[in-house]
Amino acid sequence: MLYVKIHELRKRKFKVAQIAKELKVSRPTVYKYLDMTFDEAKAYTEQPLGKKRKLDPYKDWILAWLEEYPHLSSAQIHDWLLERYPDLVVGGSTVRTYVKDIREVYQIEKKVMIRQYEAVPEQPMGKQLQVDWGETKQKTTDNKEIKLYFIAFVLAHSRQKYMEWQARPFTTRDAIRCHEHAFQFYGGRTEEIVYDQDHLIAVSENAGQLLLTTEFQHYVNEREFNVHLCRKADPESKGMIENVVKYIKGNFADSRVFSDIEDWNSRALQWLQRTGNHQVHQTTKKRPAEVFLLEKQHLQPVSSLLSYESTHNQSITRNVSKDNTIRYKSNRYSVPLGTYQTMSENLVWIEVKDEDQKTLVIRREAKGEVIAEHLVSSEKGKLIQNRHHTRDRSKGVEELKQRLVSCFEDQGQAAAYLDEISQRYPRYRRDQFAIIYKIIQQYPAFIDTVLTKCMAEKLYHANDFRDIAHHLHTLRDEPIEEGQPFYTSSPKHSHIKASTRSLLAYTSILGGRA
Template identity: 55%
Template sequence: MEKLLLYLQVHQLSEQGFKVAKIARKLGISRNTVYKYLTMSFEEASDWANSLRQRKKKLDPYRDQIISWLKEHPDLSSAQIEDWLKEKYPGITIGGSTVRLFIKDLREIYHIPKEVYVRDHEAVDELPMGQQIQVDWGEIRLKNTDKKEVKLYFITFVLSHSRYKYVEWLGRPFTTTDTIRCHENAFAYFGGMPEELVYDQDHLITVSENAGDIILTSEFQVYKEQRKFRLHLCRKADPQSKGKIENVVKFVKNNFARNRDFTNIDAWNEKCISWLDRTGNYNVHNTTKKRPVEVHALEKQHLKPVSPLLAIANDYSSSITRTVCPDNVIKYKSNRYSVPLGTYRRNGDNRVFIETKENELIIKKQSQGEVLARHTLSMEKGKLIKNRQHARDRSKGIQAYKETVIRQFNDGEQAALFIQKLSTRYPRYVRDQLQIVQYTLHHFRQEIEKALGICIKDQLWSANDLRDVSQHLAHQKETEEQQAPRHTEEPQNDPATRQATASIREMDDYIKILGGVGQ
């Protein structure tokens, strides 16, 4: 009956003067279907519709279920419906083409169109077994069982040769420690480790990439050295070098996650592993025309064996991390809490550690380091909890603020020169620069005079450089004090001992890193 009704609608629109393409768009059917109906007489259409009603299809018993899914989620793909059928009815045996044709007919009968998004990729050569894993992160918004929206985050791994995949989910943004733990779980799932891992330019593993010189976060640098794998960082907007993992991210979103009801993160991860076994790693890959699970059985022999799971550093296990936003706040339980102006560093490590004690939130730069801020925890949501000392001093004009900062230095002449230079270099951000200088004066009082001299000598006209040099000097002093001998007598008769000197790296080496004179 539906087919016959559609036949009549096509002919009515055609008689009204609509062209084939317009009829197809209005009715949500293909142009080929319009052409087919226009060439049929009413008697032929009636006979054809009657034959369809009498013909039984393999998916007819599941027709009502599939229609309800399509009406509730019009963007469902036939591949995702196939997976849902296999999950709901474990004994069912169907092929992908059977599902596609059945879904196509249902969409035309019930006018449930599906938009198709196409992205172009350039073909690249296949890599040998055991050479590479590609890694990427993703996020998606879903509804939980109470129909409330939740945001989930996931990390994906794929072996480039076999297309064998691993996925892990969290209900919060990933930290570097989470990333390392997921790497270990992925290696265990794959049964080994490849020669190379490919990443996007993600802040969880990299601080910056300077003309090819990759600067990793301290945690991930230690992990890379322990595991001894080669790391490749993709250029921005370069999908060819990581197209496989981008396809996996899209596959996980559209085939597994989209339109599912979320219960809790543990059950969600279990369902995802079952989906990998049932669909993600079992279905024939569209490019290789092979099942990833079968190819992986061979590729596994080319992976490097890994030792038991590495112990994640204890420094990070007892603290929760947050990322400082550009407006110098951190987010915690739907509220924003301020940190001192200048804490956020562009292209820097903006992670801080937080602790809660009774009704107080404590924010630290390191898990065992100095306290950046203390706030009373708010029980409300959407609030900005701000310490007035963290804000700009708007009670003074810029010139008065400069004079106040300069007076805090012992060498006022050098301080005035430095402030004048950074004011010229950053005319729109003078107050922000002064705030960072004030922060440095407060936290590195003993080192700032020497740091000021170094910055002027090497023409580092930035408050960020002044802070970084001061911080380096403080760290160097702390290291020297830890390595100094304690109450030990030097052998007076050993010439070799008397002539031995400790190797000290020149400050110029660090200035070069900061991009000072001569670079």
């Protein structure tokens, strides 16, 4: 059919580019079919992809899938092939090219799945509040760049907006604090609050059964509002707040210069009053601030304080990585080895104390025992590590040392000798001890003598210990005096006698008298 369509358009004086655009094929494909006879094209379609290719044995499956589900992507085809043929080894680009060629040859156009939307009925006053998070990059007054994070709120009826910014990623505690500020801003809360499936709020949502994070669940229980979670990858179901996030990014934050977070939040509130809640809304054709005056009366009042005061605590949580570190302001800080557990929630509480120097305090529980403290680094990309948090690599060396000491008669002297070696060669003490241990195995009868010689001559190296033991072994039939220095050599040229002078010669040189 493709051959017939190409030649038919060619007869109608279509150019190659026009044919390719009309039939949604490449221009090389058009040229290829124009150069073929009908029989050649028929033979080619029976072996549709020309020369033998890796996926030809699976062509029937791929073709059947594309004909039944024209919207399938090459990545889905790849996955289905691997599901049916687990031993198949093929790259994504190979599948992509093969699927593209089959679509061209068999004229299977990829259909785009268009989702149909319906207008959402207007929410009654005081019924719903929508919440979402966003982030931007802003230029600073010193011409640098900073990443800022914000949380946005919008009342579904009046479109009255609220936002709050901070210079670090949000935690669940931050979200709770901002909810409290939003309730104060609005003068009450709604019956229902709509969220995306954000990790700060929810753990999972299974067919309507919500599992919220522990801290946020406590908050919901106290404030007694209903939580509505949108489906995953479905931002359109909370389009109001999505538009608010875009509005904040595109109107308030765009090209605005950042100085400090307090000033930024102050200007954000001014913008809400001046623009965000003052300008006429394009859907309602009303000013949000004016409609809000009516909706405010339908909000449910909230108490000024929560029953637990953790909202105002400056402690925040961090996840412990597999390497037993946490991240804080672009640096990694160590926690004791074993803090990370495979089958548990690896969450710790951190708090920054600002005394003479900022100190990062890490706890297992919010008010629990301190497990680590670090001075906060002003640099970035650094590992700040307490040496007590690392693996104790000295245990094996100490065990080896004690084993060596027990081999000598004078264990006190042996311990002192090995301690001296450890101090002189801290990086190589294991190697030093290994050499001595090998010598003890080879020459057990001489080790006490060797130790005495090494201590007397101050030879604190395993190679010296080895050399002396080897020398004693070779001279085991010759007695060695205890006080005799080990490194002695027979004088060479003993037949040569040095000339001597009289005492008068030396005294005259020194200026003395005889």
